[in-house]
Amino acid sequence: MLPDAVPDREPETWPGSSEVVVPGSGSSGSSESGLDPAYEYVARLAVIDAQAAEDALAPSTREAYRRAWEVFEGWAANNSLMALPATASTVRAFVAHLRDRPVPASLPTINQHLSAIWARHADLGLPSARQDGQLRLRLQGYARQDQERLVRQMSALMxxxxxxxxxxxxxxxxxxxxxxxxxxxxxxxxxxxxxxxxxxxxxxxxxxxxxxxxxxxxxxxxxxxxxxxxxxxxxxxxxxxxxxxxxxxxxxxxxxxxxxxxxxxxxxxxxxxxxxxxxxxxxxxxxxxxxxxxxxxxxxxxxxxxxxxxxxxxxxxxxxxxxxxxxxxxxxxxxxxxxxxxxxxxxxxxxxxxxxxxxxxxxxxxxx
The missing domain is CATH 1.10.443.10 (Intergrase catalytic core)
Incomplete structure (x- = not known):
């Protein structure tokens, strides 16, 4: 028997970035851009979508996320844990690792690492532990620790x-x-x-x-x-x-x-x-x-x-x-x-x- 025919791609979706043919690239086809008119429209939307994703973060933020992700990925590998997708318990353990330093990581530093983890999961379409209630409780605890220490240590400039x-x-x-x-x-x-x-x-x-x-x-x-x-x-x-x-x-x-x-x-x-x-x-x-x-x-x-x-x-x-x-x-x-x-x-x-x-x-x- 002949194998089932592969259905055409739905016009409401677009391929991954590696598959998108940008209009005007010179590919052969029925239109001037070398694409089927229906698919050309979808490809153009894919380019707009990809650019919006690129512009969502400032270059400095994107670089900071890259470095933070490398830290998390390396820590997970050293401890035989899965970085993608990362479970809530893995993320909480990583945050505890950031606090387990001679100078504990501050809450802004922790949040930057977490943002990098969430962004990486979102980019790959993977579920994340961002809404984990236990993680939020831990962050509140760290925030109170930092605030108590900050108020106790820093003098007010009158x-x-x-x-x-x-x-x-x-x-x-x-x-x-x-x-x-x-x-x-x-x-x-x-x-x-x-x-x-x-x-x-x-x-x-x-x-x-x-x-x-x-x-x-x-x-x-x-x-x-x-x-x-x-x-x-x-x-x-x-x-x-x-x-x-x-x-x-x-x-x-x-x-x-x-x-x-x-x-x-x-x-x-x-x-x-x-x-x-x-x-x-x-x-x-x-x-x-x-x-x-x-x-x-x-x-x-x-x-x-x-x-x-x-x-x-x-x-x-x-x-x-x-x-x-x-x-x-x-x-x-x-x-x-x-x-x-x-x-x-x-x-x-x-x-x-x-x-x-x-x-x-x-x-x-x-x-x-």
């Missing part, structure tokens, strides 16, 4: 602390102008002071996360009568940039600590009119063309706070902690602090309690 930091930076700049003969060295000090002021003052005024602050661009800024409107194109909770929630940055009461003046001075001094807002400064006193990584924000805050002689443990999160703590101390309502600082959990309550610690303290009435 307004008085920022005033001290700015004052020391101004003194350092004046000293450099008096003592340094090399114009490039003076220029470097001037640029670093201007940039770091902008980073610290804008970071405190907006409560942006370090990843959001590092990605700001000049196009995200709009000057207003009352100050500066910053509309980040990317936030931790809106990576697609669909919400575009603006942040109001009012002019400061003192010019020395005014975030609006600090940004304007940095842009003018650095000659920046487009592209990344905050950038590296080279040892030759020039400004780099690209933005810097979020880790630089941590270094800036840490080094400037230590140079000012401030006791405590400092990092990029000190800016967000300072925003919430100072706002609570000044009597700002909880829901306003949460909205302006993009908090969606009760973690902000810890900062509010810290801010109100000295308000109405009974010990003040003792007369000591």
């Amino acid at each position: 307004v008085r602390d920022v005033q001290r930091i700015v004052s020391v930076m101004d003194e350092d700049l004046q000293q450099a102008r008096r003592e340094l003969d090399d114009e490039r060295a003076v220029r470097k000090t001037q640029l670093l002071c201007a940039r770091d002021k902008g980073v610290i003052l804008v970071g405190l005024a907006t409560a942006m996360r370090r990843s959001e602050l590092a990605r700001l661009e000049v196009a995200d800024l709009r000057e207003d009568v009352e100050g500066l409107v910053i509309t980040p194109r990317w936030t931790k909770r809106d990576q697609a940039g669909t919400e575009r929630n603006p942040r109001a940055v009012p002019r400061g009461a003192a010019r020395a600590t005014c975030p609006v003046s600090a940004v304007q001075h940095w842009l003018s001094l650095a000659g920046i009119d487009a592209g990344p807002l905050f950038r590296p400064v080279t040892r030759w006193g020039t400004v780099g063309p690209r933005g810097f990584t979020p880790q630089v924000i941590r270094t800036i805050v840490q080094q400037r706070a230590e140079a000012a002689g401030l006791p405590g443990t400092w990092g990029a999160h000190s800016l967000r902690a300072g925003f919430a703590t100072q706002s609570a101390k000044n009597g700002v309502a909880r829901h306003v602090i949460m909205a302006d600082g993009d908090w969606r959990s009760a973690a902000v309550d810890r900062y509010m309690r810290r801010g109100a610690l000295w308000d109405g303290a009974a010990a003040k009435s003792l007369g000591l």
Whole structure:
């Protein structure tokens, strides 16, 4: 008997990317593109679909996912576990592996690895453990661990602390102008002071996360009568940039600590009119063309706070902690602090309690 004939491909579907013949490729057929008209239409849709899949992730994100997937795949192979498709228990074990380090992986790092795993499964059309309830519970537990450690370790950068930091930076700049003969060295000090002021003052005024602050661009800024409107194109909770929630940055009461003046001075001094807002400064006193990584924000805050002689443990999160703590101390309502600082959990309550610690303290009435 003759074998059954292979049915024609349904017009509602298309082949894999390796089988798609792009219209206009010169293949023979009844149409100018060399394809049957019905199949040509389907092939054109396949090209559009493939391009959308390619554009779904930024090149840097795609590269980060590639590296993260290689880490997971290598770990699974070393432990005789299946990476594709990965079971929920395998993924939970991998997350525990990331935490089982001298310095446990942070929740953002874990989420990046998980996103890479989910993306790999989605690309291949395989089921994933993304909706696993036990995994979500584990992530909540890790988040609480990180938050407790962060609040306990990071000091809040208050307004008085920022005033001290700015004052020391101004003194350092004046000293450099008096003592340094090399114009490039003076220029470097001037640029670093201007940039770091902008980073610290804008970071405190907006409560942006370090990843959001590092990605700001000049196009995200709009000057207003009352100050500066910053509309980040990317936030931790809106990576697609669909919400575009603006942040109001009012002019400061003192010019020395005014975030609006600090940004304007940095842009003018650095000659920046487009592209990344905050950038590296080279040892030759020039400004780099690209933005810097979020880790630089941590270094800036840490080094400037230590140079000012401030006791405590400092990092990029000190800016967000300072925003919430100072706002609570000044009597700002909880829901306003949460909205302006993009908090969606009760973690902000810890900062509010810290801010109100000295308000109405009974010990003040003792007369000591």
